[in-house]
Amino acid sequence: xxxxxxxxxxxxxxxxxxxxxxxxxxxxxxxxxxxxxxxxxxxxxxxxxxxxxxxxxxxxxxxxxxxxxxxxxxxxxxxxxxxxxxxxxxxxxxxxxxxxxxxxxxxxxxxxxxxxxxxxxxxxxxxxxxxxxxxxxxxxxxxxxxxxxxxxxxxxxxxxxxxxxxxxxxxxxxxxxxxxxxxxxxxxxxxxxxxxxxxxxxxxxxxxxxxxxxxxxxxxxxxxxxx
Ligand code: SF4
Numbered sequence: 001x002x003x004x005x006x007x008x009x010x011x012x013x014x015x016x017x018x019x020x021x022x023x024x025x026x027x028x029x030x031x032x033x034x035x036x037x038x039x040x041x042x043x044x045x046x047x048x049x050x051x052x053x054x055x056x057x058x059x060x061x062x063x064x065x066x067x068x069x070x071x072x073x074x075x076x077x078x079x080x081x082x083x084x085x086x087x088x089x090x091x092x093x094x095x096x097x098x099x100x101x102x103x104x105x106x107x108x109x110x111x112x113x114x115x116x117x118x119x120x121x122x123x124x125x126x127x128x129x130x131x132x133x134x135x136x137x138x139x140x141x142x143x144x145x146x147x148x149x150x151x152x153x154x155x156x157x158x159x160x161x162x163x164x165x166x167x168x169x170x171x172x173x174x175x176x177x178x179x180x181x182x183x184x185x186x187x188x189x190x191x192x193x194x195x196x197x198x199x200x201x202x203x204x205x206x207x208x209x210x211x212x213x214x215x216x217x218x219x220x221x222x223x224x225x226x227x
Contacts (some may be wrong), residue, residue, distance in 0.1 A: 004190075005102055005105065005106055005107040006105060006106045006107075006132065006143075006157075006186055006189045006190065006200060007101070007106070007108050007111070008097075008106060008107070008108030008140050008143050008144060008147075009024070009108065009140075010024065010025060010033065010189045011106060011139050011140060011143050011182070011186060012136040012137070012139060012140045012185075013052045013136070013186045014134040014139075014185040014186075014188040014189045014192075015139040015140075015181065015184075015185045016135075016136045016194035016197075016204060016208075016210065017048045017134050017136075017198075017199045017204060017205075018188045019195055019196045019197070019198055019199065019210075020193050020196075020208055020210055021188065021189060022195050022196055023149065023195075023213065023214070025189075031210060034125070037063065037125070038061045038125045041063050041112065041125040041164060041165045041176065042123045042125060042164065044062065044063065044064070044122065044164035044165060045076065045099070045111070045112070045121075045123045045162050045164040048075060048079065048091075048092055048111060048164075049092065050075060050189070051065055051071075051072075051075060052072065052075055054072075056068040056072075059071060059072065063165060064080050064165050064166075064167075065127060065165040065166050065208070066165075066166060067150060071166075071167050072167075074138060074167035074168060075167035078167055078168060080202070082096035082169060087160075087171075090114045090115070090116070090181075091112065091114065091121060091160065091162070091175045092165060094113055094114050094115075094121065095113050095114060095115040095175055096112070096113040097109075097111065097112055097113070098111060099113050100104040101120075101144070101147035101148050101150075101151045102147060102150075102151065103143070103146045103147030103148070103149070103150035104146070104150050104152065105146070105186055106145065106146065106186065107147060108140075108143065108144065110122075110144050110147065110148055110227060111123040111162075112154060112160075112162075113148065114160070117149075117156075117157075117158075118148060118152055118154045118155075118156050118161050119156055119158050120141070120144035120145055120147075120148045120156070120160070121159070121161070121162055121169075122137060122140055122141045122144055122160070122161050122162070123161075123162045124137055124161060124162065124163050125165065126163065126164060126165075127163065127165070128163045128166055128168045128170065131192050133161045133170055133172055134170075135181065137161055138161075138172060138178055138182075139158075139162055139178075139181055139182050140179050141212065142159065142161040142174055142179060142181070142182035143173055144159060145157075145158075145159045145174055145183060146182070151214065156174070157173065158172065158173050158174060159171075159172055159174065162170075198214060198215075198216055202216070
């Protein structure tokens with residue numbers, strides 16, 4: 001019997017909100033292809049040295065999320081910190097890119113494959129939190145590590161998450177807690193057999209593309225109604 005592998009994107013959305021994951025999996029018209037802007041931002045993660053050499057004017061034309069001055073400053077600090085720890089070149093010139101990996105339970109594209117030691121890097125088009133990484137991205141990164149470890153038959157105990165529009169790169173270790181959250185998301189996806197309850201976190205709903213279908217009153221709608 002073939003293995004039912006869960007996609008990285010389903011795991012990510014299940015960690016964000018199980019109901020959102022349900023909508024993604026059941027809507028025939030849901031487009032899983034990311035918009036072109038996402039590819040443009042992800043491409044920044046392949047050009048760090050080039051971006052560091054760019055003038056402020058040239059950086060203005062790049063899909064960065066902060067001012068060119070702030071971007072250069074942040075990316076320089078990221079480079080210095082990672083170079084000192086011996087990781088900059090591995091992240092800048094990974095052993096492989098955009099590799100489709102199928103693990104024991106999940107599958108998806110690993111944006112960068114680093115070697116010595118083997119580790120995946122997930123390239124996020126979004127913004128980093130003040131510290132650490134967002135939980136859906138942590139789940140995604142653990143899934144990428146598990147798939148990579150399975151595919152290469154080599155243990156993986158850390159992953160990287162890059163936020164190239166912000167010049168930020170963060171390392172995360174596969175702690176017991178992170179792995180438990182990954183397993184919880186996996187269970188959530190596998191057990192979906194109807195729409196799960198709505199979550200209470202309205203700030204997540206504000207950013208959710210299914211808010212209108214879901215019937216959640218977001219701030220935008222409330223303010224339109226003058227409530
Ligand atoms: S609007 Fe909120 S409750 Fe509904 S699917 Fe989106 S995040 Fe989940």
